[in-house]
Amino acid sequence: MHGQSVSIVSQAIRYIEDHLDKKLDLETVAAALHYSKYHLHRIFAKIVGLTVHEYVQRRQLTEAAKLLAFSKRSIMEIALSSGYESQQAFTSSFKAMYKMTPAEFRTAEEFYPLQLEIHLSKEPTKMDFTKDDIQFATVEDINDWMELVQLTIDGYPRLDEVDYMEKLSFYIADKRALILRDEGMVIGIMGFSTETRSIDFLAVHPQYRNAGIEKVFLDKLADELLTGKEISLTTYREGDKADTGYREKYLRLGFAERELLTEYGYPTQRFVLPPKDKEEV
Known part of the structure; x- marks a missing residue:
């Protein structure tokens, strides 16, 4: 059963990674995979250690930070391509995570990731370590x-x-x-x-x-x-x-x-x- 859960979560991660430039939420991901959003929420949080929302937000902001550091795209354009509907909402989320505004981050020119793509492996074979x-x-x-x-x-x-x-x-x-x-x-x-x-x-x-x-x-x-x-x-x-x-x-x-x-x-x-x-x- 756990192996099946790992497979489902891996599919969810793959879908998220393929749609990071879109507005994503638990309901959207669950519907795309034809799974119950309640079931997906439970197994995703258990296996990844983050909720779908947390993973999506951290991945989108990481990709946004990369664009701020290494591209000349406008902040508004980056905000829209990161799933945000306004620059103000994007700036608020970005500052909460990166401790500086997108403009300040771009000026600093020091990229670091909040979250990289998670690749899940086989199911655990042992849990009673010493x-x-x-x-x-x-x-x-x-x-x-x-x-x-x-x-x-x-x-x-x-x-x-x-x-x-x-x-x-x-x-x-x-x-x-x-x-x-x-x-x-x-x-x-x-x-x-x-x-x-x-x-x-x-x-x-x-x-x-x-x-x-x-x-x-x-x-x-x-x-x-x-x-x-x-x-x-x-x-x-x-x-x-x-x-x-x-x-x-x-x-x-x-x-x-x-x-x-x-x-x-x-x-x-x-x-x-x-x-x-x-x-x-």
Whole structure:
């Protein structure tokens, strides 16, 4: 049954990708595929981790940002080709996600994606992972690692892929890059710093977001690699429209809010997980 759901969602994604220049909503996509919109909404959100509306909006704004950065088309033209009926509505949505107006984004000339096309794989074969399943990444894992980064781009505000790749090589060499696979497919990755005791990047495959994999990585870190240490990470600020649920997830895992930051020009907030050994804070 799950395999059938993956097939349906893949069809929905394909339809969306082929019609990004049109006004799209759940009802339109469901009707095109001849599925119940309620059924499609449920399985799409479960498998992708985003609703159809969220996926469409993020994909259309990403393509709009690309046009702003690399074309000379007018903002009004880009707005219409992104499914918006007015420049005002487009500007409002764009600023909520990119933290600047379309005109300011064009002037900055620094493109980064909110959401890339999601390619779903086979259905999960295992959901009961433990920290013993996690391994240190090697250089042979880099291509598969980056494929997962592409799938989870929503968790990387202002990702500079070139800079990320350079850092990843150092993390792998220093044994600060962890990876989790399910029958060969990379489903979880984590890069951490022993000096700052921070998680510098963490991602889980969309199809495994309900498998508790973040907790498994945290157990590996707290029990074996940063034992007795306070662990921190940064994520979206409260109310950020670009957040697809990361703040809520980290709070559920026991992280506490700390100071507001700005990283690579993007507003973020530091979160802290108290050590399992309460003596060190």
